[in-house]
Amino acid sequence: MEKKHYERPHIIKLEAGMPGKSGIRTEQAPTTHIDGMAVKELVKTYGSPLFVLSEQTIRSTYRKAFKAFSTRYPNVQFAWSYKTNYLSAVCNIFHQEGAWAEVVSGFEYDKAIANGVDPGKIIFNGPGKSREELIMATEKGSLIHIDHLDELYLLIEVAEKTSQKPRVSIRVNMDTGIYPMWDRFGFNYESGQAWDALNKIMHSGKLELMGLHTHIGTFIMTATAYAIAATKLADLARSLQQKFNHHLKYIDIGGGFASKNTLKGSYLPGSDTNPSFDEYAEAISSALINSHFSPGELPLLILETGRALVDEAGYIISSVIANKRLSSGRRATILDAGVNLLFTAFWYQHQVTVAQGVSQHREDTTLYGPLCMNIDCVRESVNLPMLNINDQVVIHHTGAYNVTQWMQFITLRPNVVLIDENGNAHVIRESETLESVTGGEKTPEHLIKLR
Amino acid sequence: MKIKHQIAISDTGFLFNPATGESFTVNPVGAEIINLLREGHTWQEIIDKITEMYSVERNSFEKDLHEFAGIMKMHQLLDKDE
Amino acid sequence: MSKPRYTIAVTGLNAIDSPGPGVAVIRGLLEAASFDARIIGLAYESLEPGIYMPNLTNHTYQIPYPTAGTDELMERLTYIHSRENIDVIIPNFDAELYSFMKLEPKLKQMGIRMFLPTFEQFEERHKVNLTKFGEKYGIDVPLGIAITDPAEIYKHEKELDFPLMVKGKWYDAYIAYNMEQARNYFNKIAAKWGYPVILQKFVHGTEYNVTGLGDGNGNTIAAVPMRKQYITDKGKAWAGISIADENLMDLTRRFVESTGWRGGFELEMMKSNDGRYYLMEINPRIPAWVYLAVGVGQNIPEALTRLALGEKVEPYTNYEVGKLFIRYAWDMIVDRSEFENYSVNGELKKDEHGKETL
Ligand SMILES: Cc1ncc(COP(=O)(O)O)c(C=O)c1O
Numbered sequence: 032m033e034k035k036h037y038e039r040p041h042i043i044k045l046e047a048g049m050p051g052k053s054g055i056r057t058e059q060a061p062t063t064h065i066d067g068m069a070v071k072e073l074v075k076t077y078g079s080p081l082f083v084l085s086e087q088t089i090r091s092t093y094r095k096a097f098k099a100f101s102t103r104y105p106n107v108q109f110a111w112s113y114k115t116n117y118l119s120a121v122c123n124i125f126h127q128e129g130a131w132a133e134v135v136s137g138f139e140y141d142k143a144i145a146n147g148v149d150p151g152k153i154i155f156n157g158p159g160k161s162r163e164e165l166i167m168a169t170e171k172g173s174l175i176h177i178d179h180l181d182e183l184y185l186l187i188e189v190a191e192k193t194s195q196k197p198r199v200s201i202r203v204n205m206d207t208g209i210y211p212m213w214d215r216f217g218f219n220y221e222s223g224q225a226w227d228a229l230n231k232i233m234h235s236g237k238l239e240l241m242g243l244h245t246h247i248g249t250f251i252m253t254a255t256a257y258a259i260a261a262t263k264l265a266d267l268a269r270s271l272q273q274k275f276n277h278h279l280k281y282i283d284i285g286g287g288f289a290s291k292n293t294l295k296g297s298y299l300p301g302s303d304t305n306p307s308f309d310e311y312a313e314a315i316s317s318a319l320i321n322s323h324f325s326p327g328e329l330p331l332l333i334l335e336t337g338r339a340l341v342d343e344a345g346y347i348i349s350s351v352i353a354n355k356r357l358s359s360g361r362r363a364t365i366l367d368a369g370v371n372l373l374f375t376a377f378w379y380q381h382q383v384t385v386a387q388g389v390s391q392h393r394e395d396t397t398l399y400g401p402l403c404m405n406i407d408c409v410r411e412s413v414n415l416p417m418l419n420i421n422d423q424v425v426i427h428h429t430g431a432y433n434v435t436q437w438m439q440f441i442t443l444r445p446n447v448v449l450i451d452e453n454g455n456a457h458v459i460r461e462s463e464t465l466e467s468v469t470g471g472e473k474t475p476e477h478l479i480k481l482r
Numbered sequence: 483m484k485i486k487h488q489i490a491i492s493d494t495g496f497l498f499n500p501a502t503g504e505s506f507t508v509n510p511v512g513a514e515i516i517n518l519l520r521e522g523h524t525w526q527e528i529i530d531k532i533t534e535m536y537s538v539e540r541n542s543f544e545k546d547l548h549e550f551a552g553i554m555k556m557h558q559l560l561d562k563d564e
Numbered sequence: 565m566s567k568p569r570y571t572i573a574v575t576g577l578n579a580i581d582s583p584g585p586g587v588a589v590i591r592g593l594l595e596a597a598s599f600d601a602r603i604i605g606l607a608y609e610s611l612e613p614g615i616y617m618p619n620l621t622n623h624t625y626q627i628p629y630p631t632a633g634t635d636e637l638m639e640r641l642t643y644i645h646s647r648e649n650i651d652v653i654i655p656n657f658d659a660e661l662y663s664f665m666k667l668e669p670k671l672k673q674m675g676i677r678m679f680l681p682t683f684e685q686f687e688e689r690h691k692v693n694l695t696k697f698g699e700k701y702g703i704d705v706p707l708g709i710a711i712t713d714p715a716e717i718y719k720h721e722k723e724l725d726f727p728l729m730v731k732g733k734w735y736d737a738y739i740a741y742n743m744e745q746a747r748n749y750f751n752k753i754a755a756k757w758g759y760p761v762i763l764q765k766f767v768h769g770t771e772y773n774v775t776g777l778g779d780g781n782g783n784t785i786a787a788v789p790m791r792k793q794y795i796t797d798k799g800k801a802w803a804g805i806s807i808a809d810e811n812l813m814d815l816t817r818r819f820v821e822s823t824g825w826r827g828g829f830e831l832e833m834m835k836s837n838d839g840r841y842y843l844m845e846i847n848p849r850i851p852a853w854v855y856l857a858v859g860v861g862q863n864i865p866e867a868l869t870r871l872a873l874g875e876k877v878e879p880y881t882n883y884e885v886g887k888l889f890i891r892y893a894w895d896m897i898v899d900r901s902e903f904e905n906y907s908v909n910g911e912l913k914k915d916e917h918g919k920e921t922l
Contacts, residue, residue: 037538040512040550044557045505045610045907296758298734300633300660304668360556392509417509494908498900507908
């Protein structure tokens with residue numbers, strides 16, 4: 032006789048006011064498969080924990096975003112923000128879809144070149160570019176976004192010796208009603224710094240002014256902030272037209288769209304409250320179309336969208352190491368993936384589902400990672416069914432910033448697999464070995480022997 | 483281990499303790515254990531029966547049973563141990 | 565003449581010391597002159613009294629909290645609709661309105677009507693935006709500042725002055741008399757309702773409330789002003805009296821006309837000691853004391869149902885002045901099996917209420 036499925040015995044006291052289990056009966060169906068691949072199989076083949084990325088979701092999200100803008104504005108270009116997720120397989124999906132590259136360091140720049148991106152389609156942002164990097168980017172004809180006056184002067188100096196004229200924009204910061212205001216990057220709009228920098232560029236004659244750039248912040252929950260940003264950049268463009276008869280090639284509105292994740296401290300889930308691509312596109316496109324630009328001279332609109340394009344495509348599969356009762360009687364579960372892999376757990380309430388069928392009995396649980404430090408908490412409280420050791424959970428919306436901000440702290444990093452559009456899995460980054468961490472170490476002669 | 487004798491459990495897994503007025507919900511394995519306790523089965527017999535019926539290792543069930551008993555005790559559903 | 569019969573689902577059955585409006589709304593619906601109502605209760609928690617009250621609901625279903633997201637809610641409502649064939653839903657909680665507004669087009673396709681404010685109305689009247697709202701429509705509001713960091717209380721201490729109000733984005737409001745209290749309330753509210761937390765200038769005066777209904781085209785279909793007679797320690801009116809105050813009525817009509825308000829509402833006003841009227845808060849739904857309005861001649865739940873169904877509704881022009889509502893507590897005797905049924909199955913069928921079986 033087939034034995035019945037076992038679930039740990041479990042009893043919950045009904046507290047006054049507590050919802051009975053049926054109120055949450057439908058909450059979070061188990062995630063047994065990702066893009067048609069069984070979670071159990073993935074773990075068996077590639078180990079646990081495991082990062083999984085869905086090519087299908089990346090492509091469909093990109094197309095949705097592109098459509099939202101291209102149906103409202105004549106000339107749209109996305110530039111993939113490498114820092115969000117710079118695994119080559121992921122970057123190349125975006126490049127195949129038509130995205131340029133947006134990088135903020137020499138390392139990211141080299142990565143984009145190695146991926147085969149046309150240097151003229153690389154946007155070089157960030158406050159920390161070196162002289163050598165500026166020379167290289169200038170020679171290759173990349174788009175250099177100037178962050179501060181010192182960089183502007185350095186670039187004028189560089190331009191004396193390079194064969195090419197640097198192709199530049201300035202980054203502008205401004206008040207868009209968003210708090211906090213990111214005024215540490217670029218030149219301020221309201222105080223006139225930005226206009227001042229543009230004048231210096233135009234008068235120098237050494238730089239080719241291509242466009243204007245802003246990045247107003249990240250996880251921006253109101254589309255109207257973008258309308259304000261677009262309007263302010265359009266105003267600067269108009270001033271350039273009037274004073275110098277100079278027509279800009281593009282306006283780069285940066286990234287910052289919210290993904291469908293839920294921020295800690297919000298009451299309603301992000302999937303309900305965060306603006307859609309259509310809402311952002313409507314705000315930005317209308318602001319530009321309604322500005323002074325005549326129809327024929329609308330500049331190219333560049334978007335450096337990061338997290339909103341890739342968050343939903345990422346999952347972490349993690350296994351239960353142990354269950355505990357805390358001294359308060361609260362249930363706690365220890366997972367094999369913690370904040371070392373899931374940096375974003377610091378600001379998101381990531382959705383977590385179980386990977387196997389379960390009964391309706393659930394309990395509030397704290398999910399901890401495997402690290403021996405107190406901040407290693409994946410969810411402070413999540414209502415989950417009873418989990419057995421070696422059961423799996425799936426952590427959702429982990430595609431952005433985790434494979435770039437993860438920490439090699441205490442332990443090695445696991446495999447990353449991509450499930451392609453035909454449902455085949457590919458390892459796109461192998462799990463680390465002792466060698467991958469210690470390979471660069473050099474031990475002085477006298478410290479090699481232990482005695 | 484003995485369950486307090488007045489405690490009743492319904493088919494739906496709803497448990498009421500008339501002595502304290504507290505109500506609980508119990509999942510199927512938990513309900514099975516409570517019914518076995520009510521019928522007077524011993525710790526060992528419970529382990530035998532449950533591991534026979536459900537796909538679970540003896541060791542791992544025994545650990546879960548310990549925890550379950552601990553929670554029952556915390557909720558004062560067990561008679562004081564002899 | 566036979567009246568039409570509608571199935572109406574109502575939330576907010578928590579008729580407790582800080583009550584939800586559901587039970588009062590249902591009483592209005594059951595007394596409607598123009599239709600017969602069959603009531604479906606929608607509840608979150610298993611001890612909401614309205615679930616168990618006799619002659620109130622026909623059947624109550626548990627629904628998921630707004631935090632679970634609209635997909636969960638939609639799934640549950642689809643199930644309930646398949647069993648009950650709902651004509652109208654009247655949501656009564658601030659915190660759930662957003663989700664219902666989001667689902668309005670989908671529910672409409674299924675044949676379920678609601679009569680809710682638009683997203684724009686809902687947002688601009690929000691506590692967080694009230695100061696801007698006042699400027700836009702030329703209505704006096706107390707200075708309010710939304711903050712996300714307790715350190716900001718120091719920054720605004722001068723402008724606001726103690727005592728000041730500390731309010732949650734969705735619920736909860738406390739009077740803080742000093743910095744320490746303000747910080748404590750900030751933390752308490754932030755933990756429960758998230759950010760931002762609103763600091764509001766305290767206005768000394770007398771509190772008046774108006775409940776009303778806008779048709780979405782700027783017409784005020786109903787409006788009854790009330791002065792609170794007795795206030796509980798949670799700040800809720802336990803008794804109140806209908807009054808005649810043309811200033812309040814003018815302000816209400818101006819509010820409805822300038823915003824084109826759609827749906828039920830409650831305006832919380834303060835008449836300051838120097839005789840000025842301040843709009844303290846706009847609740848985008850029917851308040852718990854709405855039965856006073858029904859009792860003095862303006863059946864707001866009935867009118868709202870008819871507007872939801874697309875009927876033309878003539879504005880109410882009169883109400884009886886000087887009538888009191890006095891709330892009371894009443895202990896019901898409930899069989900454990902009902903509580904058990906509701907807790908385990910997530911739904912409870914009650915007998916047909918008196919009116920229907922007549
Ligand atoms: C200049 C710039 N562009 C684009 C991005 C991508 O932002 P997001 O992932 O919020 O869309 C960032 C992120 O910090 C950035 O600094």
